[in-house]
Amino acid sequence: MFLTSQFKTTLKKNLQPLNLLPQVFLILLIIYIVYFFSKNTEINLDSRNLNFGFDFLSNNAGFDIQFSLINYDGSSSYAKSYLVGLLNTLLVAFFGIIFATILGFIVGISRLSTNWMLNKLSLIYVELFRNLPLILQIFFWYFVVIRSLPSTEKSVIILNFLTINLQGFYIPKFIFSNFVFIFYGFILALAVTFFLRYYATKVFYESAKVIPVFKIFLLLVIIFPIIFALLGDVKITIEYPKLVKNFGIFNYLGGVKLVPEFLALLFSLSLYTSAFIAENVRAGILAISKGQKEASKSLGFNNSQTLKLIVIPQALRVIIPPTTNQYLNLTKNSSLAAAIGYPDLTGVFAGTALSQTGKAIEIIFIVMMTYLTISLIISIILNWYNKKIALVER
């Protein structure tokens, strides 16, 4: 009853000529603009003998992509090149977010350190990286830092694990047989932890005993997969990158190769974004009043308990919303890959595929919609999380 009456008032208000006219005008204007653009597009496409449609996606792409997570070659379709680009974007965004978060937290906490040197150094770090254009940083890593790495024959090998040279970074490839058992062990550890957490909360409210769930989780996540691996007869073969001489040219074969474009993009995105995250972390920790820490001490919590139970949960509440924005920015900024030729969504699809097919409208539409979808998904997930930890006021 209430709802309908409210609806009626809104409707009535909107039907008043002074409110109705501008709205009708806006709708007509939008319709006219859409009509104007589509009419022109039709004429322009006709005059260039092009047609509108998404059929081209199943055609042969006919170009190679040097860095791909899935099997791809010139005979694959445009749709598959889109997928390669999308996966490359997600790959660099995923690792970028992880590194930026770790670096951001380290630098953010260092900014509050009482060690003068550490404090000032992290201040310089933040001011340096966030005030330089990202594209300049990408160029610097790509054209200066990576170009100055040693040549293939003089590769730097660190701990027999990481091989560094001009061609990129090489790491050994781990090949598992019966990998699925390790995965089962991991799932079981997660499931046990889930129930343990539920139980621990109950115990905490009933008898104020603290069960160290996180420590147990760390233990389980290591032990269960190992037990399962032993039971399931999992064998690991490590394929090391090998230096091979072919037609007088040295080259590394085998292992996992990380191309310079990927590295330059990953480093610059991580460093740039970490400077912003560091400021969020600093602001978040500063936002907690001294009284909170004192209250926690007076309740008898020790330093690590204060940090874990009082400071971090409250600081996260302040840190998470702006950091979410930084994750979104990082994902969108990964499109700068196009500038150095890393085959991400923009580079492959809005770059190569567009210039080959000339399907400007369709391709830019697809690319924009993809980024929009990624942005929406990330913000929905983090909004949900944010709501979960938001302050519940009486």
Next chain:
Amino acid sequence: MENIKIWLKKNLFSNWYYSLITIFILYVLFSTIPTFLDWAFFKATFIGNTKSDCKSGGACWVFIKVWFDKLIYGFYPEKDLWRVNLTFLILIFSVALAFFVKDKFKMYILFFIIFIFPFIGFILIRGGFGLDQVETRVWGGLALTFMLTFFGIIFAFPLGVLLALGRRSELPVFRYFCIAFIEFWRGIPLITVIFAAAIMFPLFIPANANVDKLLRVAIGISIFESAYIAEVVRGGLQSLPKGQYEAAKSLGMGYWRMNFLIILPQAIKTVIPGITNTFIALFKDTPLIILVGLLELLGMVNLAKSNSYWLGFAVEGYVFVGIIFWVFSYLLSRYTQSLEKKYSTEKH
């Protein structure tokens, strides 16, 4: 002496792991800074006009010196450079003047910068009224960076304010249109906007209506940034108590008078830092136009470093660009912080 000891003990060596960190940092600094200083100053070459003058092994600042005009003005005709200089002098002069005059005159200067200066600048740089025409494709370098930033600011700001008002409008068509508009632009990367403006947009307009590529890209960037401005301004609008709206209405003010005289002045004042941050982001984003072949400062450096005669001076070029961008961004953000402090004291 005793004071220094106490200071060191307290700030650098308060416990064993801080001491370790301090020593580690000192080691890193001592092993990198001298090398850098050697490269940038002591072994660097400042004098000369050709590549062969750079033999010392340090930085070759001759590279920057030789390319300086190109880096600043792009391919703008040499005999007309005074026109670009004059334009920026007018701008710098009027901004500087605004710092020294009374608040009442600040309004007039602001009016001049927003409504009159753009036309003067456009005529001076583009030509007309007796001046030679200079096509936009020869515009470039730092001048283009500044022009784009200025254009972006004066278009994105009013548009952003209108969008923010629209998003809080009681009229559903306006509200939902603004929400969709803002969220769309905020959800896509700027590069796709630049690509769309350069490649896709010409298909949307009649074939004979030739809109300049630089203008299309500039409009694209402005609309993109306006969505961010809108969200910042919305934050300011939300922070105002309801009483302000009610008071304005009870004085008999209509929608526009209420917003422009009561609401917006207060709302915008609280979000000045956010707005300047968006402008800094806009400034730092301008180099992206490289991707559609427009050469601002970074683009000119890329061109210079791949010139077959001047190969191998990428570092010098990027350091030069870096210093320019860094100084402007840092000064602006510093200025913002001081504004923030100024306004936060006024509140109490």
